[in-house]
Amino acid sequence: MSTSPHQRRAFRGDARFFVGIALVALSVGGVWTLLSSADGTRPALQATRTIVPGESISADDVAVVEVDLGALADDYLQPHDLVEGAVAGRTVGAGELVPADATTTSDDRRSTTIVVESSTGLPQSIGPGSTVEVWQAPPLDDGRRHDVPRLLLGDVVVESVVVPEGVLAEETAEVELVIDRSDVADVLAAITGGAALSVVPVGIA
Template identity: 60%
Template structure:
């Protein structure tokens, strides 16, 4: 008796087998892409405190975090990018990743810091990084009275609120503020001229 030839595999069976292999391959490729993307996280600097514009920067102001920035990696600072003499070009908030545009050299910075004394105290909520206006009331009658208050400098950034002790605590409150170098002369003239200075937070209805 003659033997029968083995039955041929159905065409659709072969297709299902090939599709199954393709799905497995796609699944493996997807997992590889996810793992590969996580491996592309780069170290970046994150501010550990609020840093006022014009403030000199040191490594202690930041912590290093691994972040997947992708194509934006070059737009943010890494651990080796803070050079001696660098200052903040704008105010950096605590927890913020530091972009390269937020750094500048001290020599090219247009701002500096001065200490002023507010004769009316410091409004609640004013702290490092707060934007304020400096108001002055020029003296009249050899300091026995004062003229109508007016804005001396607008959009000033508070660098630090200074605590005073003893007798000086009764004479007002001191702040270190970041101002444009072009405004330094006016602020110093008002201070030495005996004007009463006050700070008003921007947006408080001043």
């Protein structure tokens, strides 16, 4: 039996139709695969305030955000990584994603806080989370003057600042510092010995 020209044209038309459908399906599938692979977001923890070393980290201090970190995803804390008793091992700025290596436990904490009075006041750039140095000028034997300043503490973190009100407000300020426990004795000796202490940003002195 011979096939008429009309039947051959109809067959070619149907074939082109099915090929078109197949191409559309492949295109849609490719776009879907591309979008699926591009959506690599995962939940991570973001600090809602500046957290300084030694401070406890709880759910109140962080927010859960969806981010695409790619190969760095394991370098940052996820919600299930925040355990009870977690404390900051270093400063985490407000709005910063919390690195996995920025937390420790209270059992491993080797730092404490101490309040010192800066006799020279504080630059406005110093605030919670700032890294500072503490310089001391020991008193001379006459009790009226101080010796040449020398470095007491280097690279310590400010937890809080209290600026007193009144006439001397610009000349003095109390600063709560996060220091290593091994430095406590030296700081207390400087304070009780009458040394004039100055808190300055790192690199200024």
